[in-house]
Amino acid sequence: MNLGKAKTILIIAFLGLNLFLGYHLYWPYLGQLTKTVVTAAELQQALAYLAANNYNLDADIGRYVQKSTFLTVTPAQQGPEGIRDLFNQATSSTSENGLTVYRDPDRVMTVHPGGQIQVEFQPGLFVVEQSHTLEERELSRLVQQQLKENFFLPEQLRFDYIEKVRTNDHRLILHFYRDIGGMPLFACYTKVFLEEDYITALEIYWLDPLEQPREGEMEVIPATDALIKLVDELGPGLLPRTITKVDLGYFSREYNAEMWEVPPVWRILMEDYSVYYINAFTGNLEADL
Amino acid sequence: MSERAKSILLASLVLLSLFLTYQLWFVQKPLEVLTEDSYEPNYFEEARSLTGIVTPCRVVLLWGGTFYQFRYGQKAFTTLWNAVSGLLQRIPAPELSRMEDAPFTDPPVLALSFQPPLPSGQGSVWLKNDVQRELKEVMLITNGEHWRLKFNTTAGETFEGPISDIEALQIQKTLESLDLSEAIPQRELNSEELSAALGLNIEVAAPIYVPDRPVHLEELVFKEEELDRELLVRTFFVDRSLVRVVTERDGSLIYTDGEKGLRLGSGLTYSHPQLEQSPATYTYLAALNSASRLLGYYGGWAEHLRLESLLLQRKTGQLSEHYLACWQSYYQGKPIMGDIVIKMTFNDSGMVEYQRRLYEVAYSTGNTYAVPGYLEALLAALDLLREENTDYRETTQPLILEEMMLGYALKQETLRALPVWLIRINGLNLEIDASGVESPKGVSP
Numbered sequence: 001m002n003l004g005k006a007k008t009i010l011i012i013a014f015l016g017l018n019l020f021l022g023y024h025l026y027w028p029y030l031g032q033l034t035k036t037v038v039t040a041a042e043l044q045q046a047l048a049y050l051a052a053n054n055y056n057l058d059a060d061i062g063r064y065v066q067k068s069t070f071l072t073v074t075p076a077q078q079g080p081e082g083i084r085d086l087f088n089q090a091t092s093s094t095s096e097n098g099l100t101v102y103r104d105p106d107r108v109m110t111v112h113p114g115g116q117i118q119v120e121f122q123p124g125l126f127v128v129e130q131s132h133t134l135e136e137r138e139l140s141r142l143v144q145q146q147l148k149e150n151f152f153l154p155e156q157l158r159f160d161y162i163e164k165v166r167t168n169d170h171r172l173i174l175h176f177y178r179d180i181g182g183m184p185l186f187a188c189y190t191k192v193f194l195e196e197d198y199i200t201a202l203e204i205y206w207l208d209p210l211e212q213p214r215e216g217e218m219e220v221i222p223a224t225d226a227l228i229k230l231v232d233e234l235g236p237g238l239l240p241r242t243i244t245k246v247d248l249g250y251f252s253r254e255y256n257a258e259m260w261e262v263p264p265v266w267r268i269l270m271e272d273y274s275v276y277y278i279n280a281f282t283g284n285l286e287a288d289l
Numbered sequence: 290m291s292e293r294a295k296s297i298l299l300a301s302l303v304l305l306s307l308f309l310t311y312q313l314w315f316v317q318k319p320l321e322v323l324t325e326d327s328y329e330p331n332y333f334e335e336a337r338s339l340t341g342i343v344t345p346c347r348v349v350l351l352w353g354g355t356f357y358q359f360r361y362g363q364k365a366f367t368t369l370w371n372a373v374s375g376l377l378q379r380i381p382a383p384e385l386s387r388m389e390d391a392p393f394t395d396p397p398v399l400a401l402s403f404q405p406p407l408p409s410g411q412g413s414v415w416l417k418n419d420v421q422r423e424l425k426e427v428m429l430i431t432n433g434e435h436w437r438l439k440f441n442t443t444a445g446e447t448f449e450g451p452i453s454d455i456e457a458l459q460i461q462k463t464l465e466s467l468d469l470s471e472a473i474p475q476r477e478l479n480s481e482e483l484s485a486a487l488g489l490n491i492e493v494a495a496p497i498y499v500p501d502r503p504v505h506l507e508e509l510v511f512k513e514e515e516l517d518r519e520l521l522v523r524t525f526f527v528d529r530s531l532v533r534v535v536t537e538r539d540g541s542l543i544y545t546d547g548e549k550g551l552r553l554g555s556g557l558t559y560s561h562p563q564l565e566q567s568p569a570t571y572t573y574l575a576a577l578n579s580a581s582r583l584l585g586y587y588g589g590w591a592e593h594l595r596l597e598s599l600l601l602q603r604k605t606g607q608l609s610e611h612y613l614a615c616w617q618s619y620y621q622g623k624p625i626m627g628d629i630v631i632k633m634t635f636n637d638s639g640m641v642e643y644q645r646r647l648y649e650v651a652y653s654t655g656n657t658y659a660v661p662g663y664l665e666a667l668l669a670a671l672d673l674l675r676e677e678n679t680d681y682r683e684t685t686q687p688l689i690l691e692e693m694m695l696g697y698a699l700k701q702e703t704l705r706a707l708p709v710w711l712i713r714i715n716g717l718n719l720e721i722d723a724s725g726v727e728s729p730k731g732v733s734p
Contacts, residue, residue, distance in 0.1 A: 003292070004292055004295065007292070007295040007296065007299055008295065010299055010302075011295065011298055011299050011302060014299065014302035014303055014305075014306055015302060017306050018302060018305050018306050018309060021306065021309035021310060021312075021313055022309060024313060025309060025312055025313055070533050216530065218530065252533070255535050255537075255543075256537075256538070257535050257536055257537045257538060257543075258536045258537065258538050259535075259536045260533065260534065260535035260536065260543075261533035261534050261535070262533070263531075263533055263547065279531075279546075279547045281530075281531050282531050282546055282547060282548070284546070284547045284548050285547075286547045
């Protein structure tokens with residue numbers, strides 16, 4: 001056998017060996033890149049299950065493998081960085097129940113002991129005429145612009161949705177959440193109250209992430225499983241109910257604590273603005289404990 | 290392909306195969322290593338057998354014309370309870386119902402009271418051949434020649450029957466072997482004597498025995514129970530990776546998976562609200578075993594703990610129900626009062642709530658206190674009733690003395706425990722300082 005032939009045989013043998021070793025080492029990871037967790041048939045089954053229980057899905061849902069982990073947060077006692085500076089000239093008073101109130105001629109900020117903040121504007125910040133007729137995105141852009149120019153807007157804030165107050169067509173609540181590396185932290189929110197084209201009040205609950213999501217990411221349950229779990233928990237709807245948003249993010253209830261870990265959840269928003277959080281690891285409806 | 294290119298490619302493939310082999314061999318952990326501890330059983334200890342779950346709340350011995358009283362944690366208590374428990378396990382129950390002769394009128398040599406009641410009959414280890422009953426009192430009586438066993442049930446029935454000479458001999462030997470040199474003789478409180486001594490009308494509801502000679506008790510120092518926190522968390526949560534932690538401002542930690550929560554601070558508090566709606570279909574016997582299993586698994590059954598009550602409870606207007614089990618800590622026959630709690634609720638679905646804050650005796654300070662006599666303690670209790678209980682009307686309300694015993698009161702701030710008289714009058718629990726130093730502690734309904 002000549003040397004050239006021997007080399008060719010060895011190349012083929014080692015190539016085969018390397019493919020074999022590579023398959024064993026990396027196939028689970030490569031497989032995940034292409035794996036679809038929710039097949040078209042599974043999605044149809046889930047939709048049929050929802051429909052049978054009087055629920056209608058009117059939202060896009062991700063169908064690919066997603067991984068997540070816990071996020072450690074601490075409550076910002078004085079709200080998002082910088083907001084307190086806006087009240088440097090204000091008179092402040094602290095009541096017996098721990099509420100601290102900062103008063104300026106045109107705005108009042110109330111800081112609750114747990115870290116929740118309420119800001120009331122007097123008479124309000126004008127946004128735009130006929131605000132309730134605008135598209136959601138456009139209105140949220142104008143509101144953010146107004147807050148940035150005339151009050152305060154944290155950079156990490158992202159628009160979530162607009163809630164129309166049933167009793168008053170000209171009253172809207174714009175919901176924002178804090179973005180953490182591309183994932184919504186629903187537990188850290190800002191609500192903007194809009195009335196007759198004016199921003200009248202804000203509600204802020206601000207959390208700061210202490211650490212990047214801890215190691216050991218785990219696969220989360222598919223959105224379809226979360227929807228089925230929710231329907232199982234709520235039971236069949238007496239009247240048809242429409243699901244308008246299904247998003248993966250972080251959520252936990254508010255604790256009067258130093259820090260806590262927040263789990264990933266599937267946040268499910270209904271047409272009537274009721275919100276449910278399904279733990280994306282366990283599939284359990286997140287409850288107050 | 291040139292020979293040079295082939296050589297380079299071959300060398301690269303050889304190096305790559307070495308690298309991949311190394312990765313496969315040393316770096317990547319086998320699946321079984323990654324998952325080995327996910328579902329390993331985690332618990333503190335196995336459940337106790339029934340003989341360790343139910344014990345008498347009191348053992349009264351009449352020996353040589355003198356009463357002695359023993360409670361949980363005393364050596365004589367254990368000896369006497371083991372003897373009677375063994376007898377009840379061996380004795381054929383039907384024999385008890387073959388009672389043809391007149392009952393013995395002599396006072397019992399040994400009287401054991403049970404709260405919670407002792408389960409007997411089928412499924413139990415005691416009087417196995419009998420029908421299921423709940424015994425609240427078991428007595429051994431002798432007329433000097435023969436011995437009889439008598440028991441009262443919670444249903445108000447009384448049974449009495451002879452025991453064999455061999456069993457009687459065994460009991461007699463146990464009694465004779467008791468070292469009573471350290472035991473304090475007791476006297477049975479009597480309504481008339483007590484009323485005369487106190488100058489008011491007082492009724493003793495049940496047989497109460499108090500020391501008949503001066504008692505000296507030592508001051509004790511306690512330490513908080515230390516449980517393996519990581520094991521506790523693994524015990525409550527099967528998959529630890531799904532559990533998140535909340536760090537409270539006082540340093541307490543809350544572990545939760547969104548459904549159930551465990552708080553570890555000073556002691557532990559656990560709740561699983563979703564289980565509240567389930568029914569509790571356990572029999573009393575099954576509930577006893579469940580309580581023991583749950584306590585054993587979740588923290589363990591400390592030696593000084595006695596099951597004090599087991600009650601089936603139903604919330605008003607709801608179908609859901611649960612058992613409430615409470616334990617009491619004892620030191621040498623004396624209950625430890627204070628900020629000590631160990632109680633749980635459970636039903637068919639499992640444990641709904643659990644609270645555990647325990648202290649163990651670390652050492653005795655060496656200080657001993659002369660405990661005031663029972664009359665002095667009763668007078669102090671009556672003063673306390675008058676001072677703090679506005680509903681109390683001495684003239685219109687008859688006084689009923691329900692319980693009176695010595696115990697310890699643990700002070701949370703110092704972790705020191707001093708002797709107290711524990712008195713129950715007209716449904717009110719009174720804690721009377723018995724160290725002779727401090728004033729009465731207070732009234733609790």
